[in-house]
Amino acid sequence: MGKKYAIGIDYGTESGRALLVDIETGAEVATYVTPYTHGVIDEALPGSGVKLEHDWALQHPGDYLDVLKQSVPEVLRMAGAQPDDVIGIGIDFTACTMMPLDRDGMPLCLLPRWRDNPHAWVKLWKHHAAQDEASRINELAGERGEAFLARYGGKLSSEWMLPKAWQILNEAPDVYEHTDMFMEAADWVVMQMTGQLVRSSCTAGYKGTWHKRDGFPSQAFLRALDARLSSLADEKLRGPVVPLGAKAGELSEAMAAAMGLRPGTAVAVGIIDAHAMVPASGVVSPGKLVLAMGTSTCHMLLSDREVHAEGIAGVVEDGIVAGYYGYEAGQSAVGDIFAWYVEEAAPAYVKQQAAEAGVGVHEWLEREASSVRPGENGLLALDWWNGNRSVLMDADLSGVIVGLTLQTKPEHIYRALLEATAFGTRSIIEAFTSGGIAVDELYACGGLPQRNRLLMQIYADVTGREIKVANSTQTAALGAAMFGAVAAGAEAGGFDSIVEAASRMARVREETFKPIPEHVQVYDLLYREYTELHDYFGRSGNDVLKRLKAIKSGYAQA
Numbered sequence: 001m002g003k004k005y006a007i008g009i010d011y012g013t014e015s016g017r018a019l020l021v022d023i024e025t026g027a028e029v030a031t032y033v034t035p036y037t038h039g040v041i042d043e044a045l046p047g048s049g050v051k052l053e054h055d056w057a058l059q060h061p062g063d064y065l066d067v068l069k070q071s072v073p074e075v076l077r078m079a080g081a082q083p084d085d086v087i088g089i090g091i092d093f094t095a096c097t098m099m100p101l102d103r104d105g106m107p108l109c110l111l112p113r114w115r116d117n118p119h120a121w122v123k124l125w126k127h128h129a130a131q132d133e134a135s136r137i138n139e140l141a142g143e144r145g146e147a148f149l150a151r152y153g154g155k156l157s158s159e160w161m162l163p164k165a166w167q168i169l170n171e172a173p174d175v176y177e178h179t180d181m182f183m184e185a186a187d188w189v190v191m192q193m194t195g196q197l198v199r200s201s202c203t204a205g206y207k208g209t210w211h212k213r214d215g216f217p218s219q220a221f222l223r224a225l226d227a228r229l230s231s232l233a234d235e236k237l238r239g240p241v242v243p244l245g246a247k248a249g250e251l252s253e254a255m256a257a258a259m260g261l262r263p264g265t266a267v268a269v270g271i272i273d274a275h276a277m278v279p280a281s282g283v284v285s286p287g288k289l290v291l292a293m294g295t296s297t298c299h300m301l302l303s304d305r306e307v308h309a310e311g312i313a314g315v316v317e318d319g320i321v322a323g324y325y326g327y328e329a330g331q332s333a334v335g336d337i338f339a340w341y342v343e344e345a346a347p348a349y350v351k352q353q354a355a356e357a358g359v360g361v362h363e364w365l366e367r368e369a370s371s372v373r374p375g376e377n378g379l380l381a382l383d384w385w386n387g388n389r390s391v392l393m394d395a396d397l398s399g400v401i402v403g404l405t406l407q408t409k410p411e412h413i414y415r416a417l418l419e420a421t422a423f424g425t426r427s428i429i430e431a432f433t434s435g436g437i438a439v440d441e442l443y444a445c446g447g448l449p450q451r452n453r454l455l456m457q458i459y460a461d462v463t464g465r466e467i468k469v470a471n472s473t474q475t476a477a478l479g480a481a482m483f484g485a486v487a488a489g490a491e492a493g494g495f496d497s498i499v500e501a502a503s504r505m506a507r508v509r510e511e512t513f514k515p516i517p518e519h520v521q522v523y524d525l526l527y528r529e530y531t532e533l534h535d536y537f538g539r540s541g542n543d544v545l546k547r548l549k550a551i552k553s554g555y556a557q558a
């Protein structure tokens with residue numbers, strides 16, 4: 001029998017990547033990235049040029065289909081694989097990345113009547129303009145003692161489905177009215193491939209406030225929020241919610257032709273990108289915190305107990321691996337903060353010296369920052385460049401750096417930003433442990449661990465824990481491919497469970513990052529200061545960040 005492959009397609013923030021994986025060995029045979037033509041739309045709509053307000057982040061659904069049509073044939077070509085060799089496809093996606101569809105499943109933004117209306121477009125996970133709606137949902141759910149709230153750490157994020165759908169209703173009631181269904185992009189792409197309306201229990205559970213036994217928030221709650229919302233769950237979020245690991249359907253004739261695959265190939269239920277990385281890091285049992293580190297960081301943990309605590313962005317039964325409660329927490333910006341510094345704030349001489357040294361700006365800054373000892377830069381930063389998703393769950397917060405002097409150098413600031421994200425991760429670990437969920441080991445995956453060794457050493461030093469690193473550089477795509485192999489099933493040459501797939505296809509590197517005791521000591525002191533600053537700016541010690549935002553928003557509305 002010839003080789004059998006699964007394809008994983010990872011839909012990130014800026015691009016989509018297909019990965020062809022050998023099912024027998026987990027070897028990553030070929031990978032191809034298709035950048036989204038329209039990227040992240042955060043200033044003006046393509047075509048019409050309609051301006052967007054602060055905190056908006058949209059995408060073009062056509063870009064997702066381009067990934068299927070370009071990246072998939074390309075990996076087959078690169079590997080010299082035949083369509084019959086591919087037994088399953090899985091996709092992972094950023095979430096909550098949602099869109100309004102008409103009765104034919106067409107995204108409204110693709111229809112001439114709606115394309116000039118920003119609310120007709122895909123709202124990307126980091127669209128943060130629904131904070132008012134999120135705050136009101138949290139307030140009312142708290143007053144009514146709604147059971148769902150506790151599963152989301154006491155606060156829904158403005159990134160989640162409910163605030164985003166309500167923002168559409170508030171600001172564009174005609175778009176809301178015309179919407180037949182709201183759908184996660186992950187589910188929409190699966191529907192394009194298979195023709196089946198299937199909602200993933202992972203996206204619905206973490207981002208749609210859906211629960212295995214209780215379903216979506218009740219009609220009574222939705223009505224109390226806004227009478228016009230009362231049928232949201234029954235109508236616009238309708239459709240079967242299907243568990244992870246299941247087959248969503250089979251590749252249609254038309255899509256098989258477009259993707260260069262065999263019609264009937266098994267297609268898995270979609271999964272959130274970060275969550276796909278858990279089994280792809282070899283983690284299928286409790287106590288192992290997985291840090292999916294990229295543009296943002298998501299922290300995932302399995303447990304056999306359900307607890308509710310501040311700082312846990314979501315707990316979903318069977319949400320990652322069947323049989324366990326899957327916990328998620330997260331930082332809305334990590335790599336994005338470093339990118340901001342490199343692109344917007346690093347002085348020209350840094351870029352010039354990096355170019356002269358023949359290295360990238362990140363690499364140059366990493367090298368310079370490596371010779372700064374912990375605490376030596378005299379700086380401390382709060383990692384809220386894109387708001388705070390755990391522990392405070394507040395998109396209106398913004399970044400802070402204290403301790404700047406005339407002697408401060410770019411590498412000092414860069415290091416302070418790396419450290420700030422590590423402190424943010426430590427506060428999430430402490431939220432888990434003080435909530436009663438054990439964190440015994442740390443696993444890192446995603447794009448960052450492979451790119452920045454200093455960052456990983458700082459994480460080991462700040463957390464005081466050894467960090468294992470997933471072997472794959474495309475952890476999310478590997479996880480998606482593993483789910484594709486499970487959707488195909490053992491009879492077709494795949495697997496019957498994700499646990500089996502992980503034992504065959506996933507592994508960690510031999511090298512780990514170990515904490516350096518002297519660094520740990522200094523970072524313990526600095527973490528105490530971080531916590532002070534965190535509570536001062538984040539827990540109403542001083543609302544200056546919100547007042548600044550209000551003044552800024554005044555200009556946007558003028």
Ligand SMILES: Nc1ncnc2c1ncn2[C@@H]1O[C@H](COP(=O)(O)OP(=O)(O)O)[C@@H](O)[C@H]1O
Pocket residue numbers: 012013014293294295296334335336337338339362363446447448451452
């Ligand atoms: N050497 C580096 N050091 C720190 N951050 C980096 C480095 N190279 C890239 N980044 C950041 O990593 C992020 C991309 O991470 P990746 O995991 O590839 O993407 P995504 O999270 O969208 O899937 C970007 O925000 C980028 O700025």
Ligand SMILES: O=C(CO)[C@@H](O)[C@@H](O)COP(=O)(O)O
Pocket residue numbers: 012013093094095096125206272273274275293294295296297298328330332
């Ligand atoms: O919110 C989640 C997962 O819950 C992610 O999709 C989101 O943070 C985006 O992740 P990336 O950093 O772009 O991989």
